[in-house]
Amino acid sequence: MVTIAVTAEPADEPRVAVSPETVKKLVALGAKVKVEAGAGARSRFSDATLAAQGAEIVPTAADALRDADVLLKVRRPSAAEVAALKPEALVIAMLDPYGDRAGMEALATGKASLFSMEFMPRITRAQSMDVLSSQANLAGYKAVIDAAAMFQQAMPMMMTAAGTVPAAKAFIMGAGVAGLQAIATARRLGAQVSATDVRPAAKEQVASLGAKFIAVEDDEFKQAQTAAGYAKAMSAEYQAKQAELVANHIKGQDIVITTALIPGRPAPRLITRAMVESMKPGSIIVDLAAERGGNCELTKPGEIVDHNGVRIFGPLNLAGEIAINASSLYAKNLYTFFETMFDKQEKKLAINWDDEIIKGTLVARDGAIVHPSLQGAA
Secondary structure, X not given: OOEEEEOOOOOOOOOOOOOHHHHHHHHHHOOEEEEEOOOOHHHOXXXXXXXXXXXXXXXXXXXXXXXXXXXXXXXXXOHHXXXXXXXXXXXXXXXXXXXXXXXXXXXXXXXXXXXXXXXXOOOHHHHHHOHHHHHHHXXXXXXXXXXXXXHOOOOOOEEEOOEEEOOOEEEEEOOOHHHXXXXXXXXXOOOEEEEEOOOOHHHHHHHHOOOEEOOOOOHHHHXXXXXXXXXXXXXXXXXXXXXXHHHHHHOOOOEEEEXXXXXXXXXXXXXXXXXXXXXXXXXXXXXXXHHHOOOEOOOOOOOEEEEOOEEEEOOOOOHHHHHHHHHHHHHHHHHHHHHOOEEOOXXXXXXXXXOHHHHHHEEEEOOEEOXXXXXOOO
């Protein structure tokens, strides 16, 4: 029988790698699921609830890891956790593959095969396993909710006998999964919404949600998307033209949400100090790229900075603040991925190492880092 371990996450991570729904499904496949006591508490998954679906609740992480074939985590596990697994076990988590290279190499020296969910290929078959999308969707929603709460003014236009309250103006920078959800949420709250992105495909998506698209639409713009669907790094000339357009637009905005990230690189700088200083006192900026240095020059990760009355919020784990939803979606992503590795007839692991989903997410195997984007990178 395949044994799956789930241990508690660090203090700053409220999510958990299984839900009652996925425990039930994993057990139905024929796996044993051992969960460290209290691991799901911050996602409102009690030990009793998980046990009722077939999980074995054990007192400590060591008990969960002992003789385990698979470790499911949200964040990168410690070297000690991986060392406690069976030889040649599988580790499936958001490994932050570009962060702490020395730590990544230390983790890879063991015999465990490490799979990083952030590397999930952007293909149709893998959509249900795409953790970046499932978590970014929630982050985009929460960013707008937090911004609306901080704004201390009404979001929708209100016509009353005493006068008209104008609609708040919200500007979403980056129209990926998080940005599109932010647009939709701001629209639901009644804001007047505009958005920008360097990918030409985003224009139609932004318009479909009822927002105005803001971008320099030249020849470079038309080529600004990778085959995988990510934004390309733009030339200095294009960035200057786009910055000028944004600078003129941003000064009239009440709420700005920035979501621009390129995998493996520092966050692109979209909002300068001068732009912040052009905004009205009381305006709000929520920077979803704070973990990678921030899209705003004045962002401080994990803090709210007040600059001349404009507040810049740099949250570090917005999806984790909606932990019950985030854990439910993440756990489903993991289950769907694990299912591709499992032989339902024989009730054992059966990994097709040539599957593009396996090859795309495999970071380390047999004691070495094997992912092409990490090999030779410092």
